[in-house]
Amino acid sequence: MSETPSPSAARTVVVAAALELFAQQGFEATSVEQIARAAGVSRSTFFRQFGGKEDVVFADHEILLADLRTWLERGHENPWVAVCEATERVFRHFASDPKVARRRYEIVRQVPALRDREIVTVFRYERLFDEYLRSALPGIDPLDAVGFAALVTALHNHVLRRLLRGTKRVPLSELQAALDGALRRYGVHPDPAPPAADDVVIAVFPRATPAAEVARRIRSSLD
Amino acid sequence: MSETPSPSAARTVVVAAALELFAQQGFEATSVEQIARAAGVSRSTFFRQFGGKEDVVFADHEILLADLRTWLERGHENPWVAVCEATERVFRHFASDPKVARRRYEIVRQVPALRDREIVTVFRYERLFDEYLRSALPGIDPLDAVGFAALVTALHNHVLRRLLRGTKRVPLSELQAALDGALRRYGVHPDPAPPAADDVVIAVFPRATPAAEVARRIRSSLD
Numbered sequence: 001m002s003e004t005p006s007p008s009a010a011r012t013v014v015v016a017a018a019l020e021l022f023a024q025q026g027f028e029a030t031s032v033e034q035i036a037r038a039a040g041v042s043r044s045t046f047f048r049q050f051g052g053k054e055d056v057v058f059a060d061h062e063i064l065l066a067d068l069r070t071w072l073e074r075g076h077e078n079p080w081v082a083v084c085e086a087t088e089r090v091f092r093h094f095a096s097d098p099k100v101a102r103r104r105y106e107i108v109r110q111v112p113a114l115r116d117r118e119i120v121t122v123f124r125y126e127r128l129f130d131e132y133l134r135s136a137l138p139g140i141d142p143l144d145a146v147g148f149a150a151l152v153t154a155l156h157n158h159v160l161r162r163l164l165r166g167t168k169r170v171p172l173s174e175l176q177a178a179l180d181g182a183l184r185r186y187g188v189h190p191d192p193a194p195p196a197a198d199d200v201v202i203a204v205f206p207r208a209t210p211a212a213e214v215a216r217r218i219r220s221s222l223d
Numbered sequence: 224m225s226e227t228p229s230p231s232a233a234r235t236v237v238v239a240a241a242l243e244l245f246a247q248q249g250f251e252a253t254s255v256e257q258i259a260r261a262a263g264v265s266r267s268t269f270f271r272q273f274g275g276k277e278d279v280v281f282a283d284h285e286i287l288l289a290d291l292r293t294w295l296e297r298g299h300e301n302p303w304v305a306v307c308e309a310t311e312r313v314f315r316h317f318a319s320d321p322k323v324a325r326r327r328y329e330i331v332r333q334v335p336a337l338r339d340r341e342i343v344t345v346f347r348y349e350r351l352f353d354e355y356l357r358s359a360l361p362g363i364d365p366l367d368a369v370g371f372a373a374l375v376t377a378l379h380n381h382v383l384r385r386l387l388r389g390t391k392r393v394p395l396s397e398l399q400a401a402l403d404g405a406l407r408r409y410g411v412h413p414d415p416a417p418p419a420a421d422d423v424v425i426a427v428f429p430r431a432t433p434a435a436e437v438a439r440r441i442r443s444s445l446d
Contacts, residue, residue, distance in 0.1 A: 116343045123342045126377075143378055143401050150377030151370050154349075158369045178366050185408040 011049050014039040018056040022107045061121045072132045079136035080188040083129045084179040087156035091175050105164035126153040151182050237262040241279040245330045284344045295355045302359035303411040306352045307402040310379035314398050328387035349376040374405050
């Protein structure tokens with residue numbers, strides 16, 4: 001029984017072969033013919049899968065954007081948190097195979113047209129989140145949707161870029177801490193805020209309580 | 224005495240002529256020759272001023288980005304506020320001639336390559352603000368620089384787009400209110416925060432004060 005690889009598996013093979021060639025000999029110097037040959041597919045198969053060489057580099061984003069759209073539309077209790085979780089899904093995808101992700105990043109960095117296309121691609125996430133917030137939270141101030149989408153996307157990109165630029169592991173918790181901060185800035189974090197440095201403490205004691213006892217009780221309740 | 228227009232005034236004439244032609248007959252259908260003829264300059268003068276047709280559409284952004292960079296580098300007491308003021312400068316520029324700004328917006332909207340280039344251009348403002356915050360505030364958490372730059376840029380773009388899409392005046396105060404919100408979310412607003420909806424009010428009265436008098440005093444001090 002001969003096995004036909006699934007369309008997405010077949011695409012993955014082509015992407016891997018292309019990135020390998022781009023890294024070895026440069027993006028410009030690599031032809032579609034060379035990619036097709038290295039991946040063991042025909043030229044026409046390549047063009048059925050991808051519009052061109054550039055599309056190979058951004059194939060993951062196309063899949064991720066479609067996945068996130070479906071996932072977001074499923075409905076979520078807290079749409080602000082859902083947007084944050086969506087960026088965690090993107091991060092986890094690239095962090096699961098940092099070698100390939102870093103190779104892709106290096107190629108993009110070296111070709112101005114690819115850098116521009118990446119900026120445009122990133123903006124599609126931001127717009128997806130903005131549109132999702134407006135549809136999931138009717139009556140939301142559009143400025144809040146626009147602002148939160150931009151903030152979360154920028155935080156995600158910054159943490160992801162740290163992973164792509166370096167050689168060390170960047171844990172998901174680093175992104176989560178940044179996203180927690182964004183949720184708090186917008187006052188939409190599901191957990192109650194931890195005590196802030198400028199919180200006011202109100203303590204009432206009978207007038208007769210000795211000062212030392214007042215101090216002890218306050219310290220123990222703050223601890 | 225014959226007057227030679229300044230380089231920037233000469234560019235403005237070419238930009239206006241080009242936008243007029245793009246609006247009349249479409250971006251693709253307009254040639255550099257037609258633009259040069261309409262502006263009363265030679266083809267070679269056009270190419271000394273602009274790299275190509277696309278660059279005419281984004282000429283203002285190039286000038287604005289260079290101006291903002293110089294202005295930011297001048298040094299500002301509160302760098303967070305300076306970033307906000309920088310976006311106000313951009314807004315004021317386009318709001319000063321909304322007819323031309325709207326014409327440009329219509330052209331960009333209709334040509335996918337121009338839309339992409341606009342996204343890339345907008346990102347240059349975001350990066351400029353990010354880099355400025357990091358240099359003006361050594362030791363700043365990069366996530367705060369990245370996040371604030373993205374938030375402020377997104378808020379500005381949203382308010383500017385309302386101006387470009389509509390036919391009505393959008394006052395600068397609308398942008399300023401959004402920027403005030405961003406400064407407060409980051410806890411960097413120069414003015415003390417106005418009473419928030421969830422502020423705690425502490426009032427102490429002698430036990431004997433009648434309830435109506437307590438209510439009156441509280442109301443008058445809240446008003």
